[in-house]
Amino acid sequence: MSQARTAIDLLAKYAVYHRDQRNIATHFVGVPMIVFGIGVLLARARVDIGDVTVSAAWVAFALSAVWYLTRRGAFTLSLAVTAATGVIILAAHAVSRGSVGAWLAWGLGTFIIGWIIQFIGHYYEGRKPAFVDDLVGLLVGPMFVTAEALFALGWNKPLHAEIERRAGPTHLRNLVSI
Template structure:
């Protein structure tokens, strides 16, 4: 059975179960607000850090290839869950990749690297502050897949606010 299909016995898709579980760990209003900002920030910082991995000069690979490979891998996970969600995440990846490219072209790789490190650290601190208020441990401590679910959870919230069924 493909992941995008509903379970015949429950009528839910696997992504719905992931989101329900993730939402259960994120009920406190402050924690949800912090996650809505920090999760995309962490996603961007990971893409930026992957962008900064050096590639051999003059070869097939160009700067950003490792970020692109990571985005393709994550994108395939999201597409298997939901076509609309996958395409929405693709748009997020394109925007984040474009911002990394712009920073490198404008300010250099070193600026992207240090900015990514700072964003990564600050955003994770915000995440843990939110979970302190929540009184629950972060979801990814039970299953690393939640590191992929978090960004999709934020995007799904935005899609719902826009009236888009994913």
């Protein structure tokens, strides 16, 4: 049985696709919007288990939380991304209770706009999104955004330095030469 990739390995591989500062900035908006949109769309799929109603959004959250919390090497980051995702899913449930039209508008709207923002960022980057080469990148995205937010606050400078050692420093790609 193969061993799970560590948080640092996942983040460094993802970071290779995300060195342009404008691309990283778009991810701060696009990734949460995508997670929110998925949460909204899955919130209406529910099943009653005894006296408890569980939505597909909470099941997806639980599965992703287990995945984050089992990545070795950055437990604090795993807790932070799990908490942030949980807040997003909680908010997604709140807007999913509206009319069918509102539910679809919020769910599909934020999902599609989030992806448009992501692809704008990857234009600046000059590279395809990481998930194209590795679907796990879809899970690493929220972890990367959370890590970048925490790095901006001064958290875990050694982890940040190791990611930059492996992926290179951030920059602004010159678009004039394109």
